[in-house]
Amino acid sequence: xRHRELSRFLAxxxxxxxxxxxxxxxxxxxxxxxxxxxxxxGAESGEPFGDLRDxxxxxxxxxxxxxxxxxVIRRFDDAGRSLPTVGRxxxxxxxxxxxxxxxxxxxxxxxxxxxxxSRFTIRSGSGAYQRALTVPISxxxxxxxxxxxxxxxxxxxxxxxxxxxxxxxxxxAVAGSLEYPACPSxxxxxxxxxxxxxxxxxxxxxxxxxxxxGVVADRRGHFWCAAARGTRxxxxxxxxxxxxxxxxxxxxxxxxxxxxxxxxxRQVETRLAKxxxxxxxxxxxPTTRSGIAALFVDLDGRLWVAHTRAESATSSAFTVFDERxxxxxxxxxxxxxxxxxxxxxRGDDVIVAATDADDVVSLRKYRIR
Numbered sequence: 001x002r003h004r005e006l007s008r009f010l011a012x013x014x015x016x017x018x019x020x021x022x023x024x025x026x027x028x029x030x031x032x033x034x035x036x037x038x039x040x041x042g043a044e045s046g047e048p049f050g051d052l053r054d055x056x057x058x059x060x061x062x063x064x065x066x067x068x069x070x071x072v073i074r075r076f077d078d079a080g081r082s083l084p085t086v087g088r089x090x091x092x093x094x095x096x097x098x099x100x101x102x103x104x105x106x107x108x109x110x111x112x113x114x115x116x117x118s119r120f121t122i123r124s125g126s127g128a129y130q131r132a133l134t135v136p137i138s139x140x141x142x143x144x145x146x147x148x149x150x151x152x153x154x155x156x157x158x159x160x161x162x163x164x165x166x167x168x169x170x171x172x173a174v175a176g177s178l179e180y181p182a183c184p185s186x187x188x189x190x191x192x193x194x195x196x197x198x199x200x201x202x203x204x205x206x207x208x209x210x211x212x213x214g215v216v217a218d219r220r221g222h223f224w225c226a227a228a229r230g231t232r233x234x235x236x237x238x239x240x241x242x243x244x245x246x247x248x249x250x251x252x253x254x255x256x257x258x259x260x261x262x263x264x265x266r267q268v269e270t271r272l273a274k275x276x277x278x279x280x281x282x283x284x285x286p287t288t289r290s291g292i293a294a295l296f297v298d299l300d301g302r303l304w305v306a307h308t309r310a311e312s313a314t315s316s317a318f319t320v321f322d323e324r325x326x327x328x329x330x331x332x333x334x335x336x337x338x339x340x341x342x343x344x345x346r347g348d349d350v351i352v353a354a355t356d357a358d359d360v361v362s363l364r365k366y367r368i369r
Contacts (some may be wrong), residue, residue, distance in 0.1 A: 011154075020302040030327075030328070030329040030330070030331055031329065031331070031332075032182075032262055032329045032330070032331045032368050032369055033332075033368070033369050034292075034331055034332065034333045034334065034350065034366040034367070034368055034369075035366060035367050035369060036334075036364060036365075036366055037080070037349070037365040037366060037367050038079065038080030038209070038364070038365050039080070039338070039363070039364045039365075040076055040080050040082070040362060040363050041065060041360055041361065041362040041363075042065070042074050042362075044076075044081075044082035046072075046074075046085065047070070048360065049065070049067050049361050049362075050067055050068070050070055051067060051068040052065060052066070052067060052341065052353055052361050052363075053054075053066050053067070053068035053099075053100055053101065053142075053143055053341075054066045054100070054101045054102045054144065054145075054341065054342065055102070055341070055342060055344070055351070055353065055363060056102045056103065056104050056110060056342075056344070057299065057344040057346065057351060058104060058108065058110070059104075059108050059125070060067075060078065060125065061077070061078030062075060062076065062077050062078060062083070062086060062125070062331070063076045063344075063351060063363060063365075064076075064102060064110055065363060066099060066100075066101065066102050066112065068099070068100060070088075070089070070203060071087060071088060071089040071095075071096040071097065071098075071099055072085045072086070072087050072088055072096075073085060073086045073087045073102070073110075073112065075127060076155025076363070080365060083127070084127065086123060086127045087099070087112070087121070089340075091117050093129060093132065094121060094123070094129035095117075095121075096112060096114050096117070096121060097114060097116035097117045098114060098115055098116030098117070099112045099113060099114045099121070100113060100115070100141070100142065100143055100144050101113045101143050101144020101146060101246045102147060102164040103144070103146045103147060103148060103154065103258060104148070105122075105148050105152075105154075105170065106148055106152050108124070108125040109122050109123060109124055109125065109130065110122070110124075111146075111154070112121050113146065113156070117132075117221060118134055118135065118136070118137050118192055118265055119132045119133055119135060119247050120132065120133045120135060120172070123205075125301075131138050133171075133172035134172065134257055135168065135172055135174075136174070137313045141157070142340075143340070144156065145157065145343070147217055147219055148219070148304060149217070149219050149220075149221065150219065150220055150221060152170065153167045153168060153169055153170070153175055154168040154169075154170070155167055155168075155178065156168065156218065156260070158177070163177060163179065163180035164177040164178060164180060165177060165178040165180065166178075168197070178238050178239055179239055180215075181215060181223045181225050181236050182241060183213070183215070183225040183226055183227040183230060183234060184234050184241070184243050190206045190207065190210040190211050190228040191206065191207040191210050191228070192205065192206055192207070193205060193206075193207060193278065193279045193280040193281075194278070194279050195272045195275035195277065195278035195279070195280065196275055196276070196277050196278075197275045197277075198276070199275070199317070201275075201307070203272075203275070205268075207280075207284055207285055207286075208261075208263075208264045208265070208268060208285050209256055209264075209285065209287075209288065209290075210228060210229065210286060211228050211290070212226075212229060212289065212290025212291070212292050212293060212308065213225070213226035213227050213228050213229070213230050213233075213292050213295070214226060214294050214295040215295070216293070216295040216296055216297050216303075217297065218235075218297045218301055218303075219297070219301075220321070220323075221237060221238050221300060222235050222236060222237055222244065222323075223235070223236050223237075223238065223366040224236075224295055224297060224303050224356075225295070226259075226292050226295065228290065229253065229290045230290070230292065231250040231251050231252055231253070231291065231292075232246050232247050232249075232250050232251070233246065233247045233295060233303065233305060233321075233325075234247075235248050235303075235323070235325065239299075241258040245323065245324050245325040245328075246325050247303070247305070247321055247325045248321070248325050248326055249319070249327060251290075251291035251292045251305065251307070252291050253288040253289065253290060253291055254288060254289050254290075254291055254308055255287065255288055256286070256287050256288060256289055261285060263285060264285070265282045266365075268280060269282070277330070289307065291307065291308050292305055292307075292308065293306040293307060293308040293309065293339045294306040294339035294340075294341070296343040296345075298343065298344065298345035298346065298350075299344065299345065299346040300326065300345065300346060300347065301322075301323055302320050302321065302322060302323075302343070302345070303320065303321040303322075303323075304318045304319075304320050304343055305318060305319045305320075305321070306337070306339045306343075307312055307319070308316055309336075313336065314334070314335070314336060314357075315332050315333060315334050315335065315336070316332065316333045316335065316336060316337035316339075317330065317331070317332045317333075318330065318331055318333075318343075320335050329368075331368055333350075333352065333354070333366060335352070335354035335355075335356075336351070336354055336355045336356075336363060336364070337352045337353070337354050338353040338354065338355060338361070341353040347365070348367050348368045348369070349365060349367055349368075350365070350366045350367075351363060351364070351365050351366075352364055352366070
């Protein structure tokens with residue numbers, strides 16, 4: 001549900017006149033290499049990750065990873081060594097029932113979102129249970145993705161009809177909201193189809209190759225955003241549509257091969273065959289895809305733009321920008337980085353979730369040289 005809501009509101013477009021810039025392939029980059037420091041897959045603290053849903057980096061360098069399947073938080077020190085897990089399934093103090101995200105508060109405490117229990121569970125940086133805050137739950141998405149901004153308030157996407165983020169004080173009170181940003185890229189919105197068997201069930205989805213871009217907060221009062229098929233990323237102030245900065249380069253659309261397009265269409269049509277009606281139209285599937293796979297802002301305020309990669313690719317490339325949109329460097333990781341999970345970077349150290357050839361998910365710490 002959350003991803004559909006995000007795509008819907010990314011379609012709100014503000015037309016701007018901007019000077020032309022050279023495409024990505026025409027730019028010169030300061031290329032950097034990523035060297036693996038450590039790698040963990042959860043087995044160090046019991047079973048391997050069943051469903052890695054979120055992870056956070058604490059001020060002391062420790063990493064906490066939320067395993068959705070077991071509803072436990074697996075912890076690792078700054079060298080990747082396993083620490084005792086915290087949390088378990090349940091509704092008692094410190095227990096989790098449907099937790100889907102973590103956030104680190106300015107005081108170093110870690111908040112776990114637990115919508116099934118209608119609360120946030122808060123632990124100290126040492127892992128000790130501190131308290132729970134009962135909050136009204138507006139909906140449920142795949143991953144929470146909340147953050148604490150410079151005011152010290154928690155900001156989370158309200159999974160509801162309104163395009164808003166809601167602000168929550170550290171006492172648990174709803175303190176207002178932020179409008180979801182409209183990205184000034186001028187790109188066409190993603191196409192959506194629906195299939196249904198009356199009285200039995202229905203499904204909706206975006207057409208293949210029509211998604212991309214994203215929205216990410218820099219925690220300093222701004223959003224970086226790119227529409228679903230945009231070629232540049234814009235920086236906006238919370239609640240305003242003025243463009244404060246744009247990335248200095250474009251990320252042009254990539255051509256989809258005829259074979260890949262046909263195979264993808266076949267897969268969609270196979271999934272929809274069980275429904276009696278469908279609005280899916282194969283002629284609407286484009287022959288290009290967005291060059292922007294996802295956006296991240298690291299703990300130093302830098303913007304990381306993930307390049308779209310082929311399904312068979314075994315590496316992942318990122319271009320990194322400062323807060324003005326100027327290029328800092330480009331780096332390629334020798335791994336398939338999961339762009340649906342966080343990228344956490346501070347200085348030259350970067351922590352990502354990656355998938356190997358056997359689809360085993362692990363947390364990996366790299367050092368950028």
